[in-house]
Amino acid sequence: MAGVGFALRRLSDKPDLGGAAQAYLHATVITSGPWLMTIASLAGITFLSEGQVDASDSLAFRTILIYSFCLSLCLSGGPTMAAARMIADMIFARRLGEASSLIVSLYAVALGGSLLVAVPLFLLIADLPATSGLAAVVNFGLVAAVWAGATFVTALKDYWTITAAFGIGMALALGCAVGLGGVWHLDGLIWGFNIGMGAIAFTLLGRILAEYPSDIRNMGNIAGRFRPLWPYLAIGALHNLAAWSDKWVMWFAPEAQGAIGLAYYAHYDGAMFAAYLTMIPALAAFTLHVETSFFERYRRFYDDIADHAALPEIRRAHGDLMSTLFSGLRNLIVLQAAVAAVALLAAPTIIELLTMDYRQVGMFRFGVLGAAFHCLVVVATILLSYFDLRWDNLKLQAFFLTANVVGAVGSLLSGFAFYGYGYFLASAATALFGLWLVYRRVGKLPFVTFIANNPALRAHAHKVK
Amino acid sequence: MNRTADICLILEGAYPHVAGGVSSWMHDMIKGQPDLTFHVVALTATADPRPLKYDLPPNVVGFTQIPLQLGPGPSRRPRGLDRLFDALDAPLDRMLRQGGLADLAAVIDVLAPHRGRLGSQALLESEDAWRLVQRMYERGLPGASFIDYFWSWRALMGGLFQMLLTPLPPARAYHCISTGYAGLLAARARIETGRPAFITEHGIYTNERRIEIAMADWLHERAPTGFSLKRGARDLRDFWIDAFRAYARVCYQAMDPIVTLYGDNQLMQRRDGAPEAALRVIPNGVDFERFSAVPPVEDKQALEIALIGRVVPIKDVKTYIRAAGILKQRFPDLIAYVMGPTEEDPVYAKECLTLAKHLKLTDTVIFTGAVKLDDYLGRLDALALTSLSEAQPLVVLEAGAAGVPSVTTDVGCCRELLFGMAGENPALGAGGAVTPGADPEATANALAGILANPARRRAMGQAMQARVRQTYNKPDIMAIYGELYRRLAAAPGLPPLRMTAEAA
Numbered sequence: 001m002a003g004v005g006f007a008l009r010r011l012s013d014k015p016d017l018g019g020a021a022q023a024y025l026h027a028t029v030i031t032s033g034p035w036l037m038t039i040a041s042l043a044g045i046t047f048l049s050e051g052q053v054d055a056s057d058s059l060a061f062r063t064i065l066i067y068s069f070c071l072s073l074c075l076s077g078g079p080t081m082a083a084a085r086m087i088a089d090m091i092f093a094r095r096l097g098e099a100s101s102l103i104v105s106l107y108a109v110a111l112g113g114s115l116l117v118a119v120p121l122f123l124l125i126a127d128l129p130a131t132s133g134l135a136a137v138v139n140f141g142l143v144a145a146v147w148a149g150a151t152f153v154t155a156l157k158d159y160w161t162i163t164a165a166f167g168i169g170m171a172l173a174l175g176c177a178v179g180l181g182g183v184w185h186l187d188g189l190i191w192g193f194n195i196g197m198g199a200i201a202f203t204l205l206g207r208i209l210a211e212y213p214s215d216i217r218n219m220g221n222i223a224g225r226f227r228p229l230w231p232y233l234a235i236g237a238l239h240n241l242a243a244w245s246d247k248w249v250m251w252f253a254p255e256a257q258g259a260i261g262l263a264y265y266a267h268y269d270g271a272m273f274a275a276y277l278t279m280i281p282a283l284a285a286f287t288l289h290v291e292t293s294f295f296e297r298y299r300r301f302y303d304d305i306a307d308h309a310a311l312p313e314i315r316r317a318h319g320d321l322m323s324t325l326f327s328g329l330r331n332l333i334v335l336q337a338a339v340a341a342v343a344l345l346a347a348p349t350i351i352e353l354l355t356m357d358y359r360q361v362g363m364f365r366f367g368v369l370g371a372a373f374h375c376l377v378v379v380a381t382i383l384l385s386y387f388d389l390r391w392d393n394l395k396l397q398a399f400f401l402t403a404n405v406v407g408a409v410g411s412l413l414s415g416f417a418f419y420g421y422g423y424f425l426a427s428a429a430t431a432l433f434g435l436w437l438v439y440r441r442v443g444k445l446p447f448v449t450f451i452a453n454n455p456a457l458r459a460h461a462h463k464v465k
Numbered sequence: 466m467n468r469t470a471d472i473c474l475i476l477e478g479a480y481p482h483v484a485g486g487v488s489s490w491m492h493d494m495i496k497g498q499p500d501l502t503f504h505v506v507a508l509t510a511t512a513d514p515r516p517l518k519y520d521l522p523p524n525v526v527g528f529t530q531i532p533l534q535l536g537p538g539p540s541r542r543p544r545g546l547d548r549l550f551d552a553l554d555a556p557l558d559r560m561l562r563q564g565g566l567a568d569l570a571a572v573i574d575v576l577a578p579h580r581g582r583l584g585s586q587a588l589l590e591s592e593d594a595w596r597l598v599q600r601m602y603e604r605g606l607p608g609a610s611f612i613d614y615f616w617s618w619r620a621l622m623g624g625l626f627q628m629l630l631t632p633l634p635p636a637r638a639y640h641c642i643s644t645g646y647a648g649l650l651a652a653r654a655r656i657e658t659g660r661p662a663f664i665t666e667h668g669i670y671t672n673e674r675r676i677e678i679a680m681a682d683w684l685h686e687r688a689p690t691g692f693s694l695k696r697g698a699r700d701l702r703d704f705w706i707d708a709f710r711a712y713a714r715v716c717y718q719a720m721d722p723i724v725t726l727y728g729d730n731q732l733m734q735r736r737d738g739a740p741e742a743a744l745r746v747i748p749n750g751v752d753f754e755r756f757s758a759v760p761p762v763e764d765k766q767a768l769e770i771a772l773i774g775r776v777v778p779i780k781d782v783k784t785y786i787r788a789a790g791i792l793k794q795r796f797p798d799l800i801a802y803v804m805g806p807t808e809e810d811p812v813y814a815k816e817c818l819t820l821a822k823h824l825k826l827t828d829t830v831i832f833t834g835a836v837k838l839d840d841y842l843g844r845l846d847a848l849a850l851t852s853l854s855e856a857q858p859l860v861v862l863e864a865g866a867a868g869v870p871s872v873t874t875d876v877g878c879c880r881e882l883l884f885g886m887a888g889e890n891p892a893l894g895a896g897g898a899v900t901p902g903a904d905p906e907a908t909a910n911a912l913a914g915i916l917a918n919p920a921r922r923r924a925m926g927q928a929m930q931a932r933v934r935q936t937y938n939k940p941d942i943m944a945i946y947g948e949l950y951r952r953l954a955a956a957p958g959l960p961p962l963r964m965t966a967e968a969a
Contacts, residue, residue, distance in 0.1 A: 308610030311602055447595045450615055457590065 081236025127261030135190035142197035149204030169200030238397035249408035275367025282336035289328040366420030373427035380434025470504035473636030477647035497943040538584015566718040637954035648716025655719040714738035727878030750942030756866035767798035787905035842867040865929030871897035896929030
């Protein structure tokens with residue numbers, strides 16, 4: 001973790017507004033990269049392709065994108081999380097020589113898994129011509145490669161490369177998709193988009209090849225090394241499954257119109273993605289807070305203990321940590337509440353601006369309420385990861401998945417007026433549970449550090465005798 | 466294997482897992498009392514089964530290995546754990562500060578009803594335990610490195626709780642060979658069973674721990690803040706030493722008699738709170754019959770001396786080698802044996818070999834490894850013992866029984882062995898000479914004084930032989946212990962100490 005906070009802090013310490021904005025931009029990318037990309041792609045295509053591309057091609061393309069994004073995220077979420085942990089440990093221990101085999105493994109898992117899912121999905125199940133099916137399979141693989149690459153570049157704390165790659169790549173993807181789509185219809189849309197995705201994937205890969213030593217050995221060890229990290233694998237997988245689960249359930253709503261033979265509810269997904277956008281300001285602010293002032297106090301707490309501090313000093317460091325955490329949370333809640341209030345009041349206008357359907361207003365409002373709490377779920381997840389409280393994190397993700405599925409099924413059964421209501425309740429319950437978990441553990445951090453979460457306890461042998 | 470033994474022996478880090486002086490003493494003691502039954506309790510650092518270095522004699526009817534680490538216990542938090550810790554706090558604190566047996570009894574009263582339901586998860590890793598660590602830290606060592614205090618507390622309390630919670634083998638009397646955790650367990654046996662308990666200390670445990678802790682590099686010392694140069698504030702070393710002193714104090718108050726090998730040890734026992742009336746000296750004995758039967762070798766060419774012991778730093782073999790170098794100038798044909806195993810500290814052993822080589826003594830200083838003493842004692846003209854620390858070195862007595870005088874450093878009871886206990890009757894005269902430690906010249910001079918004067922050498926040998934027969938003869942010592950064991954095993958139950966604790 002060392003070094004991150006300072007780099008960001010330097011950015012935000014710049015007196016001009018540009019510096020601060022730059023820092024927020026990075027923070028946003030770190031927190032919400034995958035969502036932003038999904039939302040930007042879908043919104044961008046909807047917006048840009050209007051009048052340029054055939055409506056049915058546009059719907060088919062969006063369906064392919066949704067499937068690529070959500071399935072590849074769920075597929076690689078677990079391995080990505082575990083790999084992120086491993087690479088962080090390797091960087092910390094300065095054992096980067098072992099990184100190459102991990103990098104190759106993660107790419108292999110991501111691309112292999114993509115093939116296994118994407119080939120039957122797009123070539124057999126989906127009602128697509130073979131050329132479009134092939135393009136969709138490539139799309140799926142490229143998206144998976146982006147998630148894998150982002151893991152290792154994020155570990156380098158090279159936010160600039162990520163931000164630039166995503167920004168330029170997305171612009172390229174949208175431009176090419178719309179340009180080529182006008183000529184070659186669905187095939188053109190997908191291949192055009194693939195050009196942009198490829199740009200992102202290969203920029204990240206290039207950065208990885210430049211930064212990490214290429215020394216591929218001990219490949220056989222990697223699987224064994226992954227085994228003790230299974231909680232991270234589960235956390236990553238559950239986290240993504242939870243975020244997508246309500247949408248999958250809603251794809252089976254009677255109002256949903258599928259496309260290319262695949263279930264899909266464009267109105268629900270669109271409303272929810274638009275609602276997700278309301279999280280971005282607060283999450284970006286919080287991420288910045290965590291990576292800067294919180295991180296400094298976090299480090300001081302652990303450094304003090306390791307430097308043989310007396311108990312009052314440890315308590316003081318804990319108090320400082322708690323107060324910076326509370327102030328960060330307070331700011332987040334205030335900011336999120338303000339954004340949510342505006343979004344709720346201005347819902348019809350926003351829907352209109354986004355060229356969405358008026359029937360999406362109700363879902364959007366529930367989505368905004370849900371996102372307000374979902375944002376706290378993300379915060380709780382970040383904090384639990386920071387303190388390496390993996391079991392609590394696992395509980396939180398499992399809770400969210402269960403609550404979101406139950407909530408969505410409840411919405412589905414209750415009828416159109418309640419679409420989105422389940423997600424709202426699930427997010428609210430999960431947020432409360434998550435904050436409780438965080439408070440319960442971080443509030444007792446000295447106890448947690450010395451006893452409850454101390455891996456050395458079991459290994460400690462008596463020193464006398 | 467679990468019938469009530471006559472005597473329960475409680476040993477920490479020794480017999481039957483570790484070979485050595487105390488262990489072989491214990492083994493001989495058990496074999497020497499064939500009409501008594503024993504239950505051996507061995508306290509070990511971890512729960513891992515360890516190979517036994519001795520075959521347990523047939524009169525050992527029970528053997529229990531108890532790790533010093535507390536097992537995890539049930540993962541469910543026992544009900545009323547907060548009340549238990551509240552009740553534990555005051556007597557535990559008193560016991561560790563300046564308290565005694567009544568405080569230990571009070572601690573046992575709190576813990577005993579929960580036996581089987583308490584393990585490290587409840588007593589060391591619960592939030593209630595965490596509050597107790599912090600309270601004890603604030604009262605005892607505010608300002609010390611907390612991470613070191615935490616580990617120290619955990620190790621000390623873990624061992625203490627384990628001793629108070631582990632199943633206690635039934636016996637008619639309990640005998641421990643040290644204070645520390647073994648002494649705690651013996652004190653607990655005395656409190657809970659009302660059966661007599663006694664202790665035999667060869668070395669003084671708290672003193673050994675004190676040296677170990679003073680040299681410990683794993684304890685971080687935080688300089689006390691302030692301008693005073695005096696070492697005023699207590700630090701973590703004091704926490705450790707005070708805990709072991711407290712364990713010793715509690716043990717001494719429960720033991721009668723409190724036996725040690727020689728008078729000087731009693732000074733330390735008194736300082737750690739041993740009651741005067743219970744103090745007693747019973748020396749170690751050697752097999753006089755066996756060693757006195759070793760015939761002297763008459764037709765040897767040169768003078769021969771020996772250091773008998775393990776080749777380890779505490780025996781200061783290097784001083785002996787240097788002394789041999791000085792002696793060689795006067796007695797060119799001198800043979801100086803080093804008789805003892807070299808495996809324990811190979812680095813030190815190699816240094817000793819190198820030193821002998823540098824001093825051109827390869828023909829003089831002979832490393833024999835471990836030997837059967839009977840084969841060599843007849844050849845020796847004198848024994849040297851250059852140890853930095855000893856209790857009652859048996860080699861001096863074994864050599865003495867064979868009529869070999871000794872030159873020793875002034876450690877343990879060497880002076881008593883060579884010149885007789887105060888009031889020796891009849892006075893037998895000097896059996897050798899005592900020199901300062903780490904002084905090759907003094908050792909060489911004292912040895913030369915014996916080697917150069919055969920009449921003196923003979924007189925000293927005879928005095929030693931007579932003294933060993935009179936005071937240190939093993940069958941006599943065995944008989945003393947046999948009588949003690951039988952008297953204590955047959956004694957009526959003592960008043961239950963728990964009542965005393967309640968009264969207190």
